[in-house]
Amino acid sequence: MTSLSPSLTLKGVTDHPYPDHWEADVVLSDGGTAHLRPIRAEDAELLRTFYARVSAESIYYRFFSPRPRLSEREIQHFTTVDYADRVALIATIGTKMVGIVRYDRTNTRDEAEVAFLIEDAHQGRGVGSVMLEHIAAAARERGVERFVAHVLPDNRKMTKVFRDAGYAAKQRFEDGIIQLTLDLSPTETSREVMAAREHRAEARSIERLLFPGSVAVIGASRVAHSVGQTVLRNLLGGDFTGPVYPVHPTAKAVAGVRAYAQVLDIPDEVDLAVVAVPAAKVKEVLDQCADKGVHGLIVVSSGFGEIDQEGRERQQELVRLARANGMRVVGPNCLGIANTDPEVRLNATLAPVMPGRGPVGFFSQSGALGIAILQRTAERGLGLSTFVSAGNRADVSGNDLLQYWEEDPSTKAVMLHLESIGNPRKFTRLARRLSRIKPIVAVKTGRTLQGVPLGHAVRKIEVSDHAVSSLFEQAGVLRVESLSELFDVAQLLAYQPLPPGNRVAIIHNADSLGLLAQDAAAAFGLVVRPPTGLGPFAGAPDYERAMAEALADPAVDSVAVLYTPPVIGGAELVLGPDRHVDPVAEAIVRAARDARKPVLATYLGAKGMPPALRVPTPEGEPGPGSVPSYLGPEDAMRALGNATRYASWRRRPRGRIPELEGLDRDRAKDLVAGWLADGGEGDAAELLSCYGVRVGGSRDGLALRIATREDTSFGPVISFRLANVAAELLDDRAYRLAPLTDLEAADMVRSIRMAPLLFGHRGSEPVALPALEELLIRVSLLASDLPETALLELEPVMADASGVSVTAARLRLAEPVGYRPELEPRRL
Numbered sequence: 001m002t003s004l005s006p007s008l009t010l011k012g013v014t015d016h017p018y019p020d021h022w023e024a025d026v027v028l029s030d031g032g033t034a035h036l037r038p039i040r041a042e043d044a045e046l047l048r049t050f051y052a053r054v055s056a057e058s059i060y061y062r063f064f065s066p067r068p069r070l071s072e073r074e075i076q077h078f079t080t081v082d083y084a085d086r087v088a089l090i091a092t093i094g095t096k097m098v099g100i101v102r103y104d105r106t107n108t109r110d111e112a113e114v115a116f117l118i119e120d121a122h123q124g125r126g127v128g129s130v131m132l133e134h135i136a137a138a139a140r141e142r143g144v145e146r147f148v149a150h151v152l153p154d155n156r157k158m159t160k161v162f163r164d165a166g167y168a169a170k171q172r173f174e175d176g177i178i179q180l181t182l183d184l185s186p187t188e189t190s191r192e193v194m195a196a197r198e199h200r201a202e203a204r205s206i207e208r209l210l211f212p213g214s215v216a217v218i219g220a221s222r223v224a225h226s227v228g229q230t231v232l233r234n235l236l237g238g239d240f241t242g243p244v245y246p247v248h249p250t251a252k253a254v255a256g257v258r259a260y261a262q263v264l265d266i267p268d269e270v271d272l273a274v275v276a277v278p279a280a281k282v283k284e285v286l287d288q289c290a291d292k293g294v295h296g297l298i299v300v301s302s303g304f305g306e307i308d309q310e311g312r313e314r315q316q317e318l319v320r321l322a323r324a325n326g327m328r329v330v331g332p333n334c335l336g337i338a339n340t341d342p343e344v345r346l347n348a349t350l351a352p353v354m355p356g357r358g359p360v361g362f363f364s365q366s367g368a369l370g371i372a373i374l375q376r377t378a379e380r381g382l383g384l385s386t387f388v389s390a391g392n393r394a395d396v397s398g399n400d401l402l403q404y405w406e407e408d409p410s411t412k413a414v415m416l417h418l419e420s421i422g423n424p425r426k427f428t429r430l431a432r433r434l435s436r437i438k439p440i441v442a443v444k445t446g447r448t449l450q451g452v453p454l455g456h457a458v459r460k461i462e463v464s465d466h467a468v469s470s471l472f473e474q475a476g477v478l479r480v481e482s483l484s485e486l487f488d489v490a491q492l493l494a495y496q497p498l499p500p501g502n503r504v505a506i507i508h509n510a511d512s513l514g515l516l517a518q519d520a521a522a523a524f525g526l527v528v529r530p531p532t533g534l535g536p537f538a539g540a541p542d543y544e545r546a547m548a549e550a551l552a553d554p555a556v557d558s559v560a561v562l563y564t565p566p567v568i569g570g571a572e573l574v575l576g577p578d579r580h581v582d583p584v585a586e587a588i589v590r591a592a593r594d595a596r597k598p599v600l601a602t603y604l605g606a607k608g609m610p611p612a613l614r615v616p617t618p619e620g621e622p623g624p625g626s627v628p629s630y631l632g633p634e635d636a637m638r639a640l641g642n643a644t645r646y647a648s649w650r651r652r653p654r655g656r657i658p659e660l661e662g663l664d665r666d667r668a669k670d671l672v673a674g675w676l677a678d679g680g681e682g683d684a685a686e687l688l689s690c691y692g693v694r695v696g697g698s699r700d701g702l703a704l705r706i707a708t709r710e711d712t713s714f715g716p717v718i719s720f721r722l723a724n725v726a727a728e729l730l731d732d733r734a735y736r737l738a739p740l741t742d743l744e745a746a747d748m749v750r751s752i753r754m755a756p757l758l759f760g761h762r763g764s765e766p767v768a769l770p771a772l773e774e775l776l777i778r779v780s781l782l783a784s785d786l787p788e789t790a791l792l793e794l795e796p797v798m799a800d801a802s803g804v805s806v807t808a809a810r811l812r813l814a815e816p817v818g819y820r821p822e823l824e825p826r827r828l
Contacts, residue, residue, distance in 0.1 A: 016083040022138055024827035025323040026091075029126030029197070031204035032295070032326040033828070034098065036134055039088040043097070044075050046090075050097040055120045061155045062117045064177075078102070084142050085112075089135055091127050094290055094325045098122040101131040103139055103147065110145040116158060126201065128161045133194060133825035136167075136184050147182045166190030198826045199403050205328050206396070206404035209296040210339040210386055212272035213242045215348060216263050216294075218285050219276035219301075220246035220254045227300055228276035229255060230350050231336065235274075238338075238347030238354065245270065263288045271295050274336065274348050279303030279311070282318060282332070290325035297322060298348055299331035300367075305392045306333050319394045323828060328400075334391025335370035340384055341410060349374075349389065356621040358383015359412035359494045361405045363398045365419045367391040373417065373483065380608025382491050383621045385410040395828070397422050402430040405438065413494040415486055416442040424468075424713040428475040428737060435476025439493040439646050442477050443486045444468070462711050463735065470735040470751075471714060474744065476649050478642050488639040491609060491628040496598035498647035501557035504640060505550035506531040508562035509538045513602065517560060517633035524641025529555065536566050540583035547591035547599070558644070560636055561588055561601045561627075585612035593625045598643065602636050603629040655741030660778060662692025665785055672788045676813055684792065684811035691778045698807050701800030702757060702767055706776060707793045708738065708783035712817045716783035720776065722754050723796045738780035745773040745780075758799070767799035775804055787816040 023037040039047075051059075051070050059067050070078070081088050081102075088102035098119045103112040114135065118127050139147065151158050159178065163169060166189035167182045215235060219228040232255050235244050245266045246254035253259050260266050263273060263285070273294045275285055279301050289297060304315035315332060322329045330337055336349030340357040347354050351371050355378040362377070362384055364370050370389040377384065385408065388401055398416055405411045414434070421427050421444075431440055463471075472479045480486050504526045508514040514531040521528045532550070534542045543561065550559045563584055585603065592599035593615055603613060606629040613627040630636035668690035675682040685695035703723040711717050714737060721733035734751045736744055749758065749772060760766035775797070783789055791812040798805050 019083050019138070022089065022134065024134060024825070025320075026130045026134075026826055027198075027201040027205050027328075027828060028130065029124075029201050029204065031201065031206075031208040031328075032093075032125065033205070033323045033328065034091045034093050034127065034130075034326065035324045036089055036091050036131065038083060038138075039079055039081060039090050039100070039102075041076075041079050043079050043090065046092075046097045047075060047079055047100070050100070050119065051117075053119055053121070054117060058117065058120055058123075061152055061158065062115065064150075064152065087135065087138055087142070089131060089138070091118075091122075091131060092324065093122075099127045099131055101128075101135045103135060103144065105144060106148070110143060112139055112144045112147060114147040114149050116161070123157065126197065128158070129165070129197060130826055132161060132165055136165075136182075137825045140184055145184055147180075147184060149180045149182070151178045151180060152176075153178055164193065166193035194826060199406070201826070202400050202403040203407055205296075206400050209272060209298075209328060209330065209337060209396070210346065210404075211341070211344050212295070212346065214245065214269060214271050215240065215242065215346075216245040216247055216266060216270045216273045217276065218247040218263055218273055218289075220248050220259065221276075222248070222251055222254055226276075227350065230352075231274050231276060231300065231348060232257070234347045234349060234351070234354075239345050240347070241344055242271075243268065263292050263294070266292070269293065272348070273297050275299045275301055275332075277301060279314060279332070282314075283321070286318065286321055286325075289327065290321070294327060296328045297330070298334065298336055299329060299391075300334055300336060300350060301331075302333045304332045305394065315392060315394050322395065329395035330388060331367075331391040332394060333367055335364070335367045335389030337389070338384070338387040340386070349387070351375075353378045355382060355384045355387075357385070357617070357619060358621055359385060359410065359624075360415055360490055361385050361401065361408065361411040361413075362387045362415045362417075363401045364389045364417040365391075365393060365398070366417060369417070376483065376487065380487055380491065381611070381614075381622060382487060382494070382609055393422060399423060399426050399430055402427075402434050402440075406430075406434045411438065413438060413490055414440045415490045416440065416444075417483070417486070418442055418444045421713070424471075424711075425715045425737075428471055428714070431472075431477050432475040435646075436650060439643075440477045441480060441486055441489045441493065441642075442472065443480050443483060444472075462709070463714065463717055464731070466731055466733075467717065467719070467735040471717070471737055473649075474736050476646065478646050480642065484635075485638065487608070488628075488630060488635050489642045492598065492600055492639045492643050493646070495609070495622055495624060495626045495628060496592075496600065496643075497596055498650070499558040499598050499640070499644045500647070502644050502648070503527045503529065503555060503557045504560055504637075505529055505553065505556045505558070506560045506562065507534065507543065507546045507550065508532070509534045509536055509566070510562070510564050513562040513564060513633055517562060517602075517637060520634040520637035521560075521640070524637050526637065526641055526644065540587035543584055544587035544591050547588065551591065551595050551597055551599075556597065558598045558600070558640055559592075559595075560633070560640065561599065561603070562633060563588075563601065563603050565604060582612065585610075588627055589613055589615060589625075592627050595625075598640070599627050600636050600640060601627050601629045602631070602633050603627075605631060607631045653743060655743030657739055657781070658742050658774075658777065660692060660774070660781075663778075663781070664690045668782065668786060672786055672813060676788060676815065680813045682811045682813045684809035687782070687786075687789075687792075687811060688779075688794075688806070688809060691782045693775065693778050693806060695794075695806045695809050697805050699798050699800055699802070699805050701798045703796040704772070704799055704804075705733075705793070705795040706779055706797055707791070707795075708779055708789060710783070710787055710790050710814075710816065716780070716787070716789070718748070718776065718780050718783060720748055721752060722757065727752070727754060736780075739784040740777050740780040742773065742777065745776040748776060749773060765801050768801055768803045771803045772797075772799055775806070788813050790814040 085105040091099040103114045105112045170181045217232045221228040246259040248259045305312040339346040351374045609622040614622045615625040617623040705723040716738035721727045734748045793810045
């Protein structure tokens, strides 16, 4: 894929230093990885050997004429750039260049000609598309607003790359050549295209890990219970559908399977390698895996970022080399990965117990807790589709798994155990999208990370933990407090339908249970009709009849069934031959099987998915319609409250960012740029005026505070509270990510505990809510547009029935730290 003839060189331009911030690891459309970087003068030989591998047809498309080789003058021309008017980026995999893109500025200073050359063997992998994103970002940084490309009419691949980029494009045909002009200003379409490509590529990279055709265990040991032998035996014991190759320096066989001295000795292809060698030897293994063409590594070895600075440097080098050679890495210091799909049956973990097949995808950050988590999952009878323990999370993260699970038909619900969030802004973006179709339940530990060594680099989250919970809620993520609660909520969401509302019917055979359930339901935001007490002698027909009535009642949204064994002399308790089925359980399952409302139980003190309450799959695992059971009514009502809250969020319209008058975004950007150039002092009132917000004047009313902060992890975060001591002491404030939709602004106002004061509490005058919500939206747009806004405080904002007025504002500017993912090209 190529375009454009060589373009002109401008004279008298001062060279820029090598822009190392343009370097990036990227995921290609087939899930492989590559490294992008600016070209350097010492790349002459790399370019020469690359050019020799390119077909005559691709060269013709690039230069519009046959050119079997490049002259030394041309080599020097293409490798010598000034990183401003003449820029070139190359894509490398391993030690080879696989693509090059360059632009040369024309005499029209805001325009440049662009040209590509992609090695034939790597065409169709998305190299050209991702290189266009990065060269366009570099061009915008250097003041180039348009690309011009000349393409031969039959070079359809290259034409498609330009047309599919989502930029505003014009086309002209002249002298047998198509001239394409691309406006490089990001558009909604270009952002959607970039996000869609990122999604497909990252999902594919995880799919390659979870569906390998073959696995090598490097470091497979003959020592019983060693790490290498444990992984090998789990792969074999799990009946992996492909070949497994033990790698041992001297053994002829390990665990009864033929062994090889090194991975390069294996005669067939190897898709996935489990690495269980000492940390100091991992680089040697990685080099061999790169030469072998391995797609992914699971590094269970420890001795990396979790121990000291030297280990962190070793870890960074591991990831850099793996990505540069087309591989993704799970770990290091991880438990491994598993896929229960019968087509693969992959258990590449250290866990002695693996749960059965089921609809839940599970991401665990902790390798140490992973074994206990899987043990508990299996004990509950909760089935998994896939499981990934990321350990130090040097490469593959929870965000990658969210990309994969969005499209995975086997995953109906997602569980996350997080110690930290590597890219919170991306997490909330992906979670918001996934939560619209599949529930995400997360337990996040690490609320007090100060001084706690983590194996991965964690950027400090500046906002409070309360803010993190609010931002999770905005994205539709159910954040829970413990692992037990994580399982409680997931088992309900995985096997039962979502509740259409918050009204619950409680059916019980013991008044004490009914009262506990009723109190708990009210505490978790549920509305309870008078519980149905069946009495201690109730049997299966009584339960079945009561459930049928409740499920048919339009005033009921969910049904909780409480059953405790009768005391001696009470009603029947007849267990089947396997002691797993009794008539009451059969009645509960019959009634719930085809219900469109969720049914949950507190059944005989069982916790999880007891066999008696399952609708079994052919393999005997819980299937859709299986009834989850809880140890006590409080646990059941807490889980139902969470499921109801999620269902309410999902039914809620997405909202929109309204079209507002009085916005002058270009002037705002110019003001900020000028203030930063002059030392960083800015006028809050003047900046707010660019967004239609007037500062000054006063009115009586309720005093409020609105603030926005550019968080280095989440991006622009908006906060709202009353401007009084009580609200400050109680931290009664709402947080949301900018920009706000109309519905998010309305929800933000109503989410604080003191919100009744805004609506006329005890006869007071209500404030003008539409004006307040519009002010929040305007401030959020300012924060979203201008990452240089480190802090903007509006206090007090006075609100009454006639409107709102900002009486004072304070502004602090700073150069942005990090980058806004939605404004940048794709990168790992």
